[in-house]
Amino acid sequence: MSETAEEIAQHESNKEFKELLTFFLAGEEYGVDILRVQEIKGWDSVTNIPNTPEYIRGVINIRGSIVPIIDMRLRFNLEKKEYDATTVVIVLNVVNDGKTDRTMGVVVDAVSDVYNVPIDDVKASPDFGTAVDTEFVTGLATIEEKMIIVLDIDHMLNAAELAVIDKIAE
Amino acid sequence: MSIDLEQFHETFFEESFEGLDIMESGLLELEQGDVDLENINTIFRSAHSIKGGSGTFGFTAVAEFTHDMETLLDQMRNGERQVTEAVVETLLGSVDVLRNMLNAIRDGSDIDVSSVAEVTVAIKAILGEESAGTGSTETQVAAIPAKGWQVNFKPYIDIMKTGNDTVRLLRELNSLAESAEVTINNDSLPLLSELDPEDCHQSWSINLIGNDISEDDIREVFAWVDDECELIIESLAQDDSSVGSEHSDNDCRETEPNKRKTDKRSNKPVESSSIRVNISKVDELINMVGELVITQSMLSRFGEGEEFNASTIEKLKDGLAQLEGHTRELQESVMRIRMMPISFAFQRFPRLVHDLSTTFDKKIELVMTGESTELDKTVLEKIGDPLVHLVRNSLDHGIESPQVRIESGKSETGVIELSAFHQGGNIVIQIKDDGAGLNKDRIITKAKEKGLVTKEEHLSDDQIYDLIFRPGFSTADVVSDVSGRGVGMDVVRRNIRELGGAVEVKSTAGEGSVFTIRLPLTLAILDGQLVGIGNETYILPVISIIESLQVKTENINAVAGNSEVYRLRDEYIPIVRLYQIFGIKPISTELESGLLVVVEAEGKKIAIYVDDLLGQQQVVIKSLETNFKKIEGLSGATILGDGTVALIIDIAGLIELYQKDMANVVPIKGGGLAA
Numbered sequence: 001m002s003e004t005a006e007e008i009a010q011h012e013s014n015k016e017f018k019e020l021l022t023f024f025l026a027g028e029e030y031g032v033d034i035l036r037v038q039e040i041k042g043w044d045s046v047t048n049i050p051n052t053p054e055y056i057r058g059v060i061n062i063r064g065s066i067v068p069i070i071d072m073r074l075r076f077n078l079e080k081k082e083y084d085a086t087t088v089v090i091v092l093n094v095v096n097d098g099k100t101d102r103t104m105g106v107v108v109d110a111v112s113d114v115y116n117v118p119i120d121d122v123k124a125s126p127d128f129g130t131a132v133d134t135e136f137v138t139g140l141a142t143i144e145e146k147m148i149i150v151l152d153i154d155h156m157l158n159a160a161e162l163a164v165i166d167k168i169a170e
Numbered sequence: 171m172s173i174d175l176e177q178f179h180e181t182f183f184e185e186s187f188e189g190l191d192i193m194e195s196g197l198l199e200l201e202q203g204d205v206d207l208e209n210i211n212t213i214f215r216s217a218h219s220i221k222g223g224s225g226t227f228g229f230t231a232v233a234e235f236t237h238d239m240e241t242l243l244d245q246m247r248n249g250e251r252q253v254t255e256a257v258v259e260t261l262l263g264s265v266d267v268l269r270n271m272l273n274a275i276r277d278g279s280d281i282d283v284s285s286v287a288e289v290t291v292a293i294k295a296i297l298g299e300e301s302a303g304t305g306s307t308e309t310q311v312a313a314i315p316a317k318g319w320q321v322n323f324k325p326y327i328d329i330m331k332t333g334n335d336t337v338r339l340l341r342e343l344n345s346l347a348e349s350a351e352v353t354i355n356n357d358s359l360p361l362l363s364e365l366d367p368e369d370c371h372q373s374w375s376i377n378l379i380g381n382d383i384s385e386d387d388i389r390e391v392f393a394w395v396d397d398e399c400e401l402i403i404e405s406l407a408q409d410d411s412s413v414g415s416e417h418s419d420n421d422c423r424e425t426e427p428n429k430r431k432t433d434k435r436s437n438k439p440v441e442s443s444s445i446r447v448n449i450s451k452v453d454e455l456i457n458m459v460g461e462l463v464i465t466q467s468m469l470s471r472f473g474e475g476e477e478f479n480a481s482t483i484e485k486l487k488d489g490l491a492q493l494e495g496h497t498r499e500l501q502e503s504v505m506r507i508r509m510m511p512i513s514f515a516f517q518r519f520p521r522l523v524h525d526l527s528t529t530f531d532k533k534i535e536l537v538m539t540g541e542s543t544e545l546d547k548t549v550l551e552k553i554g555d556p557l558v559h560l561v562r563n564s565l566d567h568g569i570e571s572p573q574v575r576i577e578s579g580k581s582e583t584g585v586i587e588l589s590a591f592h593q594g595g596n597i598v599i600q601i602k603d604d605g606a607g608l609n610k611d612r613i614i615t616k617a618k619e620k621g622l623v624t625k626e627e628h629l630s631d632d633q634i635y636d637l638i639f640r641p642g643f644s645t646a647d648v649v650s651d652v653s654g655r656g657v658g659m660d661v662v663r664r665n666i667r668e669l670g671g672a673v674e675v676k677s678t679a680g681e682g683s684v685f686t687i688r689l690p691l692t693l694a695i696l697d698g699q700l701v702g703i704g705n706e707t708y709i710l711p712v713i714s715i716i717e718s719l720q721v722k723t724e725n726i727n728a729v730a731g732n733s734e735v736y737r738l739r740d741e742y743i744p745i746v747r748l749y750q751i752f753g754i755k756p757i758s759t760e761l762e763s764g765l766l767v768v769v770e771a772e773g774k775k776i777a778i779y780v781d782d783l784l785g786q787q788q789v790v791i792k793s794l795e796t797n798f799k800k801i802e803g804l805s806g807a808t809i810l811g812d813g814t815v816a817l818i819i820d821i822a823g824l825i826e827l828y829q830k831d832m833a834n835v836v837p838i839k840g841g842g843l844a845a
Contacts, residue, residue, distance in 0.1 A: 047815040048706060049794075049801055050752030059798070059807060061815050066807045068798040102797045 016119045020141070022112040022148055023090060026078045029112055031141065031148045038091040038103060040111055043083045057107065062091065069105040070157070086110035094157045104157050115148070117141045122150055180444065182223045183276050187269070189216035191517055194265050198520045200258050207247070213261075214243040218397070220268070225393030230386045232271050233393065235286060238293045239264050245297075257296060262521070264289045318347070318380060318406035321388060324355075324373035325399040331368055334395050340374065342391045347378035377406065445547055447507050455507070458500040465492050505695065508548070512590045512599070513541035515554050519561055519588060526565050533572055533583040534565060540590040545597050549669050549689055553599070556662040556673075560601045560685050561586065563658065568605030568683055578680065580604065596671075596713065599687040608677040610634050616643065632773065635675045639663040670805060672772040672822060696791055698808070698818065700784035701767065704754045708780075709789060709808060709818045716768045716775065718783060721761045733832055736766060736777045743768060743777045746828045748819075751803065757781045771821035776828065787811075791818060803827045 020031035039062075046058030046069050055074035059066050069089060073081060089105040122139040136156040141148045196213040199206070217240045224232035239261065245251040267289045274281045321343065325336055344350050353375040360371065378388070385403055392401055469489045472482065516538050527534040545553070569575075569584035576582055587602040610631065617623045617637045629637075637643060641660040666673045670690045677683035690696070690713070697712040725737040726745070735742040745766065749756035758764060758781065766777040789808035794801060794817075805820035 045814070047807070047817065048754070049798075049804075049817065050754065051802065059794070059815050059817075061809045061813055064792075064809065066792045066794060066797060066809075066815055104797060 017116050018119050018122070020115050020117055020148065020150065021090070022115060023088075023108040024110045024112055025072050025076075025108050026081075029146060029148050030108075031115070031117075031150045032090070032092065032153050034114060036092050036094070036153060038093055041089050041091065041105075043087045043089055043107065060089075060105065062103070062105075065103065067091065067103050067105055069107060071107045073107070073109075075156075081109065083107070092153055092157070095154050102157075106157075115141075115143050117143060117148075125149070179227065179276075182227055183272060184444070186220045186223060186272055189220050190265055190269050190272075192216045194262065194521055195517060197258050197262050197265065198524055200253055210243065210247050210253075214240065214247050217243055221396075222394055225390055228390065229271075229275055230390070231281060231286070232268065232275070233389075235264070235268060235271065235290060237396075238290060238297065239268075242293055242297060260289070260292045260296060264293060319378045319383060319385070319388060320404045320406055321376040321378060322373070322402040322404075323376065323392070323399060324401075325370050325395065327369050327371065329370045329395060329398045332395075332398055334398065336370060336372075336374075339391055339395065340376070343376060343378065343388065346383050346387055346391070347380040349379045351377040351379075379406075445508070445510065451503065451507050455500070455503045458496060458503050462493075462496045462500060465489060465496055469493065501695070505546075506544075508546050509544035510547050510550055511542045512545050512550065512597075515545075515550055515557060516541050516588060516590075518554070518558070522558065522561060523565065523586065526562065530566065531571065532565070532569055534569055535583050535585050536588065537585060538588045543590040543592065543597060545590075545689065546691065549597075549671075552665065552669055553687070553689065556665045556687070557588075557599070557601070559658055559662050560687075561588070564601055564603040564605065564683070564685075568603035568607075570606050574606075593688075597689045597691060599689065601685045601687075602682065604682040607679040607681055607683050608635055608638070608675070609679070613637050632674075632676075635677055638675065639673070667822060670820075674773050696789055696808075696818065697786065698789040699767070699786050700810075700816065701778075701780040702757075702782035702784050703748050703752070703780050704756045706754055707784060707810070707814075707816045708748070709816050710767060710769060710778070711805075711818070711821065712786060714769045714771055714821045716770055718765055718767045721764070721766055723762060726761060734761075738768065738777070741775070743775050744828070745779055746776045746824065747779045748824075749779075751824070751827055751831060769821050771825055774825050776821075776825055778824075789816075789818070 019034040021034045021037050022029050022031040024030075044060065046060050048058040049056060049068075055071050057069040057071050059068050061067075073079070087107065087109060088111055089107055090111070091103060091105045094102045094104055122141045125137045125140050136152050138150040138152045141150055193213045193216045196209050196216075199209055200213075217236055221233050221236035221240055224230075224236065242251070242257070242261065246253055246257070251257070267285055271281050271286065323336075323339070325334075329336065340352065355373045355375065356371070358371045358373075359365075365371075385405075388403055392399065469486070472478075472486050472489075519538065520536055523534055523536045564586050569586070570578070570580075572582045575584065585604050587600070589602070590597060590599045592598070613634055614623070614629070614637075617634075617640070620643060622637060622640050622643060623629065639659045639662070643659065663673055666687055666689070671688050673685060673687045675683055675685050696709075698709040699712050699715055701708050701710055719738070721736070727735050727737065727742070729735055734745040736745050737743075745761070747756075747759075748754070749759075756764075761779060764779055764781050765783055766779055767783070768775060768777045789810075791806045792808055794804065794807050803820060803824045803826075804817050805823070806818045807815050808818060810816050
């Protein structure tokens with residue numbers, strides 16, 4: 001990727017760009033707004049929380065605050081995979097109701113790259129069969145002939161939490 | 171003046187609210203017929219500083235309103251006016267209005283002009299007769315700018331001694347006007363030989379010429395010396411006399427027309443974010459930090475290449491022991507800073523009881539004890555509302571009307587006792603009334619009606635009383651505006667639980683009821699017992715643990731196939747297998763190979779089966795809700811010495827979870843109860 005060329009392009013066209021951090025999940029590449037990424041860390045053991053759905057792996061301690069960890073494969077009903085050397089936890093800042101700031105971690109197969117994408121190039125997603133519910137998809141971006149699914153993490157992680165509440169209310 | 175006054179607003183509000191509280195309690199004392207000059211003086215002083223402060227910050231509406239109150243109080247102070255119930259009642263009303271005004275200003279919302287006008291009229295009516303002169307002219311708020319003003323300023327002789335400088339006042343006045351003519355009156359000036367340089371003998375007459383000077387602006391200049399001078403302000407423009415404007419168009423300009431009415435609610439819970447700390451507590455902290463620094467420098471020697479040998483290790487151990495001691499002491503001192511006497515929560519009750527007893531036409535005496543018991547500030551702020559609810563409840567439902575009381579051979583006046591004290595590691599707050607007590611039959615009937623209990627269920631007295639804390643339960647025959655909407659007691663219990671506390675009720679028919687609230691001393695730190703279940707570590711609050719024991723097989727009894735009880739001396743205690751409820755894989759399911767921890771919450775006991783007891787330590791409570799959500803049966807999490815997270819069990823919640831599990835055994839949950 002020619003970062004400098006893109007930067008020049010950015011200055012010339014004065015388009016709005018968005019940087020995406022992409023990761024792999026079951027062979028597909030997904031992207032999240034890089035400004036929401038707090039840190040990326042290797043998988044480490046977690047403390048289980050009782051009576052929560054399986055995709056909530058538990059909580060970890062990140063510099064004194066208790067952060068829940070969500071397994072993305074399990075969240076989207078994908079096939080389970082043993083955690084290996086490339087498995088990482090991406091720690092994200094989630095905005096809730098436009099104000100409350102939460103920190104959550106998601107377990108993904110591997111991180112891929114950082115892309116600078118013009119916002120206009122993120123196309124609305126057609127309703128077709130990616131593994132992820134289109135509800136959580138902001139759009140699709142094409143970079144170097146690859147398709148990247150841009151996720152709406154606020155919506156996704158809040159919905160993840162809602163599911164917990166439902167389950168407990170049963 | 172270029173000083174940014176905004177920065178002092180918070181302090182002003184804080185002090186004003188304190189002042190209002192003082193006024194309120196003073197007035198309530200007055201009403202009890204205790205006309206003490208010192209007391210009236212105290213009330214007067216509070217009103218005076220609120221007036222002065224609000225004048226300084228430009229909250230004219232408040233300053234004017236307070237001015238009338240002050241005039242009235244001044245007359246009382248000078249013995250010119252009798253302290254009657256009507257006067258006190260009006261003053262109490264004006265305290266409320268003032269509080270609302272200050273709240274409105276602080277939140278940037280609109281002042282309720284109508285209530286202000288109403289009370290102002292009431293005060294004026296009282297003032298009316300004798301002092302019509304001073305009262306009305308002074309408060310004729312001239313919102314209409316005049317062409318100019320004549321200001322007659324005649325300071326009292328000792329104005330300089332109070333730290334005020336007339337020159338500054340005049341200079342300030344001059345800055346308002348386009349031009350000013352000043353005439354000085356030196357008539358009363360004594361001979362030079364008799365002159366005390368600190369006395370002020372002059373008076374001034376000033377003609378201020380300018381188009382947009384309001385009377386408020388001029389009054390503001392004199393806000394601080396109001397009581398130290400005679401001040402007459404007259405409009406120079408004779409033809410448009412401002413008599414017609416009266417006080418009804420109350421000038422509320424300081425509200426800065428803020429049209430955010432919609433989210434008024436959301437910015438409501440402005441709990442004061444600062445606390446007043448006794449200086450000795452701060453000194454203690456500084457001392458502790460000093461000690462800590464010394465210990466630290468002592469320990470750092472070991473890092474600076476000193477050879478390690480047997481003796482240095484000994485010293486290192488000593489140092490570490492010292493460090494531990496200091497850290498603990500520091501922690502305790504910091505905790506103490508957050509502690510405030512419970513009187514902060516109690517002080518609103520005399521007024522509440524006073525008002526409500528009038529509403530309900532009941533005679534009630536409020537007795538408060540243990541007001542100096544200290545409680546964590548956060549707990550204190552959150553316990554206020556539940557307490558109010560309970561006191562209202564006692565007043566409304568507990569205490570009978572005077573006739574009924576006399577008929578049942580009690581004294582006419584009912585007594586509500588509010589007390590706070592330490593017990594074990596808890597703070598206990600009791601609300602006790604000598605009313606009719608809870609009506610068991612009515613509670614049961616109601617509970618059956620609402621489907622809270624089945625017809626056949628046999629309940630103990632305590633269980634019956636406990637029903638009133640269930641959601642959707644209210645026995646009030648008439649829904650009054652105070653209580654009886656059935657949203658009360660369950661919310662009370664929930665709020666108290668959120669604080670890690672518990673509430674229970676005991677009652678004797680005809681003699682009254684006692685509500686007991688137990689609260690933890692602090693929310694931030696907990697003495698925890700670490701227990702092992704399978705590979706997991708959980709924490710039980712030490713406070714709730716009664717004892718831990720090894721299981722004797724002969725004491726286990728199975729009840730109805732699916733639940734077990736353990737006979738401990740004369741009691742049967744249900745056994746809760748935590749691994750089942752939390753769906754964990756245990757080391758063993760045989761009761762004999764593990765331990766039972768008997769815990770109690772809200773008067774209920776359970777024996778929790780755990781694999782192992784791991785040790786006790788103080789843990790800092792971290793909320794799960796910050797980044798996640800509340801989990802039933804857990805009150806939070808903490809970080810252990812090795813950096814891992816351990817979950818803290820909420821005993822009351824766990825008992826509920828267990829009861830729920832028992833109630834619906836049919837849909838077997840993850841771990842399975844059929845085991």
